[in-house]
Amino acid sequence: MRIGKLRVLLEQYGEATLRDLLVEMYRHTPKDVIDDQDFDFMISQYTRYKEKKNSEERHSLSQTITLAERFVDSAYEHLYIRPNQVMSERDQKNWYIHAKKIIRDLAHYAEEYTEARTMYEEMFYLLSTSAGEEPLFSTSDPFRLLKISQVTMLKQLIHYYQLDAPIDTVWIDRALYTALHVPKDVDSTRIDLLSTLPIEHSHANTRKILHSRLLKLCDRMLEKSQTEDTALENYQALKMLELRLLVAEGNLKEAEQKLFAEYIPFFSHRSEPFRVYVDFLESHGHTSETKRLKRIAKEKRIRF
Known part of the structure; x- marks a missing residue:
């Protein structure tokens, strides 16, 4: 029997049946095999056994x-x-x-x-x-x-x-550079890749350096967007990263102003940056702001 089929079969049994099955298999296993394969160690300390096996492999x-x-x-x-x-x-x-x-x-x-x-x-x-x-x-x-x-x-x-x-x-x-230029796979967006930068746990000076770099890149991408198709997508993703940065720094007023003035106009579907912004607020515990933005979304008929 193949391992895959064995796993599927074992999933059908309850704990008591699996326990009885293991005991029965152990009883019918020759002692030299038990000793050679270290079955006693595997059964008594399975986590350490797996670590040992992985290390050996x-x-x-x-x-x-x-x-x-x-x-x-x-x-x-x-x-x-x-x-x-x-x-x-x-x-x-x-x-x-x-x-x-x-x-x-x-x-x-x-x-x-x-x-x-x-x-x-x-x-x-x-x-x-x-x-x-x-x-x-x-x-x-x-x-x-x-x-x-x-x-x-x-x-x-x-x-x-x-x-x-x-x-x-x-x-x-x-x-x-990597997040902006690496080819995307089917499950990733440029926004997803840029979101991997560790903003929340970075020092204030690190975030300051990142913000400065972002502003320069945004200007460059906006200029390139007139001639390059991917530049606009990169600009949008960079603006979403800046939005996340502003939320992490607690600059909610500036973030909201930029959301409507700079972010939404550059998206064909305005619900996308709005949704991302609400998710940022929610993940940082800004409950009251999240509720307020959701009310604004209803007023402006923004579905997200």
């Missing part, structure tokens, strides 16, 4: 970097989607299994080692490229297949940017 740092580099190079050479003598059909089909293990191991080492952080970024850009720009795998939704969102992975990457940066300006610029 994890590759070393150098092995992980080598595997990651090979994976990235193979993908860009289209070895996972074109018939070739290097990659078997099985490996082409199961690319996501290798990718998941590589990402897991890179994340394990990334807190301490720069090279792991660099390769994590390479993997993120590879998956993003395949999702939104150039098919490199058998699916157009690689993040879905890996069961990890692009937003979640970018949030982790920005954390690594912070670890590498000597000053806040460096990681802020890197984060803004």
